[in-house]
Amino acid sequence: MSVLVTPYAKLEAQFTELHQIEHAQSMLSWDEAVVMPHSSGPARGEALAALAALAHRTLTAPETEYLLDAAEAGCDSLDTWQRANLRAMRRIHTRAVGLSEALVSATQIAAARCQQIWRAARSENDWKVVVEPLGEVLALAREEATALGEVLKLDPYDALLDTYEEGTRAQDVMRLFDDLKAFLPDLIDRVLAQQTAPLSVQGPFSPDDQRMLGEEMMRTLGFDFTRGRLDISHHPFCGGVPDDTRITTRYYDDDFMESLMAVLHETGHALYQQGLPANWRRQPVGNCLGAAMHESQSLFIEMQIARSRAFMVFAAPHIRHHLNGRQGDDAWAPENLYTNTIQVRRDYIRVGADEITYPLHIILRFELERALIADELSVSDIPDAWNEGMTRYLGLSTDGNFADGCMQDVHWFSGLFGYFPTYTLGALMAAQWFTAASKSIPNIEEKVAAGKFGPIVAWLRHAIHERGQLKTARQLLMEATGEPLNPRYFKEHLERRYLG
């Protein structure tokens, strides 16, 4: 019997190998952030760069192009999942061959250098020293955007945005953001005028107690600890692979809520990752959809579920138990803890901003990075533009305050342009998912208050997680919510929660 290996089957084998390289990259990155000794960085950096080059070479091997053509010509014999897989392979391949290895490598080196300089300069509020390296990174990002734009027939900025959120264009983002710009500033005024300060909860809270609380919340939400972990890192993140999903947080002695909310946020990411289709783990179609979809899952858990009054009814006794809170102390009451989680404040820093001011931080960055990529703004003009934007949107001057202004985020300094909008797209999407879930799950608030998250997570699994990349984000939204992304649900959610 002769076995015919089809072009499609050969591609699956090749992408399985790529998946295994990604497994290694993902675990080495986790290790770097969580356990690696501090002087081992250079060797780790070299290893990660070599794996990236290896993956790029595997992907751009001359044979791949031929196999993709042949598989697409014979795609009648493929089933729906295979066809979606082939489509995802083509997308990855097109983007890889669109960039020369020289450009990829130059970007990586420039970004690593810039990020290193930035890290030291930020703590000294020294803008001048980052101008040159950031200029180099930006020039390479423009080159990348142009090269990708040519291949994908997109405007340069759209080509970058499309990397993180397939099919989304700057025009779509602008339309949504214009809506928010008209809505949020006034809402913030009204909320600030009427919000009350919570009673403060007395620490110190030991890291071990906080960890046990976090783990209990994760378990209750459905995180599978036989295929995942919770650890500590400088910035919370969700990493690893679907069969080994690792989230992190950090602990503060005097504030358990920030850490707990980070755990719940990352748990949202983790549920998505752990819930991906088991049969397609090693193939592109088995991956998560873009960054906005991922963020919608973390914000669904954090913003729609965990920062709700109902959730605190469930969580308060567990919080008090793990953190040794005094019985009968009003500070530990659900209502006070809830009030604690929904405080609004105009502030300089995006990370840690509340959900009402957060989109304004994003809108500022989106507008500036579009101008940067379009060559309408130069690096040396960033501080003034930042100050002007922050003053306009949040009434805060960052004049001379680079560390808390345009130097606060790692993104640009590490070559990441086009990513920022996905945070807010995710927030809008989360509200839309939650509205749809509330319609389909009876008494959802009571379930949350009782800690019965099973039906809610099952709804997410069915509507999103187990679909992988079978469909686009837009198609999933249409199927589960009946319409494309609509900011209405986010705005209604904010009004209900903060003015209700």
Place this chain on the structure above:
Amino acid sequence: MSVLVTPYAKLEAQFTELHQIEHAQSMLSWDEAVVMPHSSGPARGEALAALAALAHRTLTAPETEYLLDAAEAGCDSLDTWQRANLRAMRRIHTRAVGLSEALVSATQIAAARCQQIWRAARSENDWKVVVEPLGEVLALAREEATALGEVLKLDPYDALLDTYEEGTRAQDVMRLFDDLKAFLPDLIDRVLAQQTAPLSVQGPFSPDDQRMLGEEMMRTLGFDFTRGRLDISHHPFCGGVPDDTRITTRYYDDDFMESLMAVLHETGHALYQQGLPANWRRQPVGNCLGAAMHESQSLFIEMQIARSRAFMVFAAPHIRHHLNGRQGDDAWAPENLYTNTIQVRRDYIRVGADEITYPLHIILRFELERALIADELSVSDIPDAWNEGMTRYLGLSTDGNFADGCMQDVHWFSGLFGYFPTYTLGALMAAQWFTAASKSIPNIEEKVAAGKFGPIVAWLRHAIHERGQLKTARQLLMEATGEPLNPRYFKEHLERRYLG
């Protein structure tokens, strides 16, 4: 200006990439043993297998053969290190192309299956169930031995032994082992007749206290914590890479000494790894020499240094301090702790055997595995042969006791034949190194007793660590000790310590 890339330079680039794949393999293996959630094993196994296949393919690319030939033809222009590097590359390449990818893959699959069956069967003392899978593994090991033997012009068993200890042949091992067989049984009788039992030290000892003790000992010996860690795993090991060296131990509430000695043993391995030549980290010549040399470094620290009276003079106050021992209690006195570390006992289990009976465990395994590879012993005859050997060498019957007999070690069940002798070669070598070091370092015992290990580790660095694979093990021994491996130093060491 045109840049000429020489064949040798191309090989360096290719082997750098292999080094980075090994970096990933090494870290993923550490992760698997130390932090990986228990259901993530299959995905990790697949990733590791894919990386191994990738490395094999890189190594056996048609171009490599041509590059090696060309570089060897032009080796006059290379310096000493480069020439040694080229020699190491050729060795790795010859062994890789000597095995078909099909055989490598079949071995990996059979070994993984057999190991899994063995793990469950051992705890149930069930020999019958492992006969078939072990037979399959053995058949593949014979095939590998034959294939490598043809390429290397060696007897099959020698070809395997040469994998772990270049240039060493079964004949050499037999000569050394015959010497030990004539010496050890009588020595054991004499030691047992005169040894005294130590006072027992009262626990429990918390894992945290034990860890802090271990870390202090590591630091004092020169372990670099900015490029390494100490963690917990089921079996102690030394892993990672030179720039990120990770050792492990396990802790028992009632016995701190076993864990401490494991830490010191692995620290010996770690000092070797951390001390490899910094300029050659990414090339074969910058690697450790074989398994015996590695074991000689761990046993130098554990057996020659740490289980000495002088070491306990230094260590006892630190041990008492970290483990909250009672001042003035004789159990915590240096002499009693020393007595504790040198107890001799005829026992079933190799791991944890004292240094006098240990070689007899190894000799038994060496004799059986030679017969297995030579097809003079079949898998079904192993239990009887084991029982016969244990009775002869240690006066212990393992009749019907498979778990504590021929099923105790993972080696054969995971396809490892030809490795066992290196443990005892390492012990002999360690004694020879120590004798030479004692001649060249004035008052070595006083230095040990004062915790001044700097000159001793510097001696190891100079004689061994920083040489990488520049020379063979035999050449290093000749240079530093004036003669090839000689069991005399080991025997003298045992007599001095146990009868002295």
